[in-house]
Amino acid sequence: MSTHIGAEPGEIAERVLMPGDPLRAKWIAETYLEDARCYTTVRGMLGFTGRWKGVEVSVQGSGMGMPSASIYAHELINEYGVKTLIRVGSCGALREDLQLRDVIAAIGSSTDSNMNRMRFDGLIDYAPVADFGLLRTSVEVAERAGITMHVGPILAADAFYTDRPDLYDTLADYGVLAVEMESAALYTIAARFKARALTILTVSDHIKTGEKTTAAEREQTFSQMVEVALDTVIA
Numbered sequence: 001m002s003t004h005i006g007a008e009p010g011e012i013a014e015r016v017l018m019p020g021d022p023l024r025a026k027w028i029a030e031t032y033l034e035d036a037r038c039y040t041t042v043r044g045m046l047g048f049t050g051r052w053k054g055v056e057v058s059v060q061g062s063g064m065g066m067p068s069a070s071i072y073a074h075e076l077i078n079e080y081g082v083k084t085l086i087r088v089g090s091c092g093a094l095r096e097d098l099q100l101r102d103v104i105a106a107i108g109s110s111t112d113s114n115m116n117r118m119r120f121d122g123l124i125d126y127a128p129v130a131d132f133g134l135l136r137t138s139v140e141v142a143e144r145a146g147i148t149m150h151v152g153p154i155l156a157a158d159a160f161y162t163d164r165p166d167l168y169d170t171l172a173d174y175g176v177l178a179v180e181m182e183s184a185a186l187y188t189i190a191a192r193f194k195a196r197a198l199t200i201l202t203v204s205d206h207i208k209t210g211e212k213t214t215a216a217e218r219e220q221t222f223s224q225m226v227e228v229a230l231d232t233v234i235a
């Protein structure tokens with residue numbers, strides 16, 4: 001039984017969707033999974049296992065930010081044998097050509113976090129990337145479903161409220177689509193422990209226009225992203 005999840009062995013599927021918001025995890029389980037059962041309420045970070053199209057899938061909240069998400073990714077992989085993790089998150093769009101509610105698959109994740117600088121002694125700027133097979137499958141799934149999905153690099157930031165919006169403009173100039181707060185840690189930990197990971201996001205905020213969705217919409221309405229993630233995780 002792990003410290004922060006505390007599920008019994010066998011209660012978590014090998015395929016996991018990971019939203020930051022535990023109530024998004026509950027909504028996904030209740031809306032999409034057959035026979036969903038809750039396996040953890042530790043710290044209110046809810047986790048559920050059920051079946052999607054006959055295949056066992058779990059949905060585990062990860063909390064906000066890389067320290068929190070790292071704990072859940074580490075325990076899922078190392079203590080419960082999880083092999084495939086797809087983060088389903090919200091994000092802020094950095095580029096004018098993106099709209100509120102657009103879906104993004106993150107090919108790679110730049111970060112201002114210090115976690116990988118410590119990991120590599122400050123000698124290497126490690127490039128956290130998605131699993132190529134999962135990314136390719138997600139693109140095929142989205143195309144089949146008629147869902148437009150933007151594929152590109154994102155930023156995983158430590159701070160939601162930044163003092164340096166100018167850096168967001170510079171990153172946009174370098175092709176970075178959006179900002180969120182967990183993907184670099186997820187990609188790094190998955191690589192380290194031989195699991196597969198992908199991040200799929202919905203634009204909940206537009207950094208350039210100031211448009212934003214409500215908390216309830218972030219919790220319960222990002223269905224295109226979830227449907228792409230579910231069909232990808234079972235493929």
Ligand SMILES: O=P(O)(O)O[C@H]1O[C@H](CO)[C@@H](O)[C@H]1O
Binds near residue numbers: 088
């Ligand atoms: O909607 P989630 O998955 O939590 O993701 C985004 O939302 C949170 C900030 O509001 C951060 O966790 C960020 O990564």
Ligand SMILES: O=c1cc[nH]c(=O)[nH]1
Binds near residue numbers: 179181205
């Ligand atoms: O990290 C995040 C997530 C959603 N919206 C943002 O602006 N940033």
